[in-house]
Amino acid sequence: MSSLNKRKIEIGNIPAILWGDTSDKIYIFVHGKGSNKESAHKFAIIAVEKGYQVLSFDLPEHGERKNEEYKCNVFNGVQELKIIWSYVEKNWKSINLVGCSLGAYFSLIAYKDCSIGKCLFQSPIVNMEHLIGKMFKWFKVTEELLREKREIATPIDILSWDYYCYVKQHPIIKWNVPTSIIYGTKDNLQSPSVIEDFVKRFKSKLTISVNSEHDFHTSKAEEEVIQWLNKYI
Numbered sequence: 239m240s241s242l243n244k245r246k247i248e249i250g251n252i253p254a255i256l257w258g259d260t261s262d263k264i265y266i267f268v269h270g271k272g273s274n275k276e277s278a279h280k281f282a283i284i285a286v287e288k289g290y291q292v293l294s295f296d297l298p299e300h301g302e303r304k305n306e307e308y309k310c311n312v313f314n315g316v317q318e319l320k321i322i323w324s325y326v327e328k329n330w331k332s333i334n335l336v337g338c339s340l341g342a343y344f345s346l347i348a349y350k351d352c353s354i355g356k357c358l359f360q361s362p363i364v365n366m367e368h369l370i371g372k373m374f375k376w377f378k379v380t381e382e383l384l385r386e387k388r389e390i391a392t393p394i395d396i397l398s399w400d401y402y403c404y405v406k407q408h409p410i411i412k413w414n415v416p417t418s419i420i421y422g423t424k425d426n427l428q429s430p431s432v433i434e435d436f437v438k439r440f441k442s443k444l445t446i447s448v449n450s451e452h453d454f455h456t457s458k459a460e461e462e463v464i465q466w467l468n469k470y471i
Contacts, residue, residue: 242257242258242279242282242283242286243257243258243259243286244256244257244258244282249295249321249322249325250321252295252296252318252321252322253275253295253296253301253302253303254275254293254294254295254296254322255275255276255278255293255294255295256291256292256293257278257279257282257285257286257291257292257293257294258282258285258286258290258291258292259286259291260291261289261290261291261330262330262331262332263289263290263291263330263331263332263333263334263355264290264291264292264293264326264329264330264332264333264334265281265285265290265291265292265293265334265335265336265471266293266322266323266326266333266334266335266336267281267282267292267293267294267295267336267337268297268319268335268336268337268338268341268342268344268345269294269296269297269300269338269341270338270339270340270341270342270361271300271310271339271340271395272300273300273338274296274300274301274302275294275295275296275301276294276301277294277338278292278294280464281336281467281471282294284464284467284468284471285467285471288471290334290471291330293322293326295318295322297310297315297318297340297341297344298310298311298314298315298318310340311398311401312343312344312347312366312401312404312405313401313404315340315344315348316344316347316348319344319345319348319349320348323348323349323352332355333352333353333354333355334354334355334356334357335349335354335356335357335358335415336357336358336359336360337357337358337359337360337362338359338360338361338362339360339361339362339363339427339452340363342359342360342361342362342363342364343362343363343364343366345357346362346364346410346413347408347410349415350410350412350413351412354415355415355416356415356416356417356418356470357415357416357417357418358417358418358419358420358466358467358470358471359417359418359419359420360419360420360454360463361420361421361422361425361427361428361452361453361454362419362421362428362433362436363427363428364410364428364432364433364436365409365410365428365432365435365436366405367402367405367406367409368428368429368432369427369428370397370402370405372426372427373392373394373395373397374397376392376394377390377392377393377397379392379397381402384397384398384399384402385399387399388400410436413440414440416442417440417442417443418442418443418444418445418466418470419433419436419437419442419443419444419445420445420447420454420462420463420466421433421444421445421446421447422446422447422448422449422450422451422452422454422459423446423447423448423449423450424449424450424451424452425450425451425452426451426452427452443470445462445466447459447462447463450462
């Protein structure tokens with residue numbers, strides 16, 4: 239494709255990009271931590287060629303929203319994914335999903351009761367309690383200390399007692415969407431057993447990328463992602 243049609247829009251106060259020519263089928267693209275709506279570009283090239291449109295948007299504290307005093311936490315993230323869903327549901331017949339890392343986690347909570355055609359997850363956080371437990375070990379934090387302090391800053395993110403309680407009270411127990419996952423063997427945020435448990439429980443398709451890290455940053459890893467997308471979009 240020589241050029242990719244894209245249009246900047248706002249959904250409520252959420253900056254978004256609509257990629258591709260008019261179609262009755264679409265992918266909602268939910269980026270991960272530290273990314274933005276523009277990161278959907280490579281995905282959109284492939285999806286648009288296959289007849290889909292793609293809607294990507296900036297999560298709180300990301301992209302055009304970096305300076306907002308509105309936290310990118312599970313409470314705000316899930317609420318905004320529901321706003322995006324309401325917009326998409328009114329305008330497209332066939333709705334599909336792609337989520338990266340934290341974006342996958344928000345999606346699993348926000349969209350568990352939604353009618354989604356198919357789903358692709360790259361390096362998904364499927365068990366946030368597991369990840370927070372890892373952070374406890376990495377940064378020598380205990381549950382008791384977090385309860386006392388309420389918030390503890392770490393080099394990765396701020397650990398929050400309210401967030402931790404929400405995560406413990408909302409495990410991922412429902413997901414009825416045909417799902418394909420790509421996961422790197424050097425992903426240090428979710429252990430292989432956690433991913434395998436999710437795949438088994440929800441009958442997902444798993445593609446293992448040997449020696450790839452969470453962010454799939456090498457050219458070889460990026461090429462594996464492209465091959466995976468071409469196969470499952």
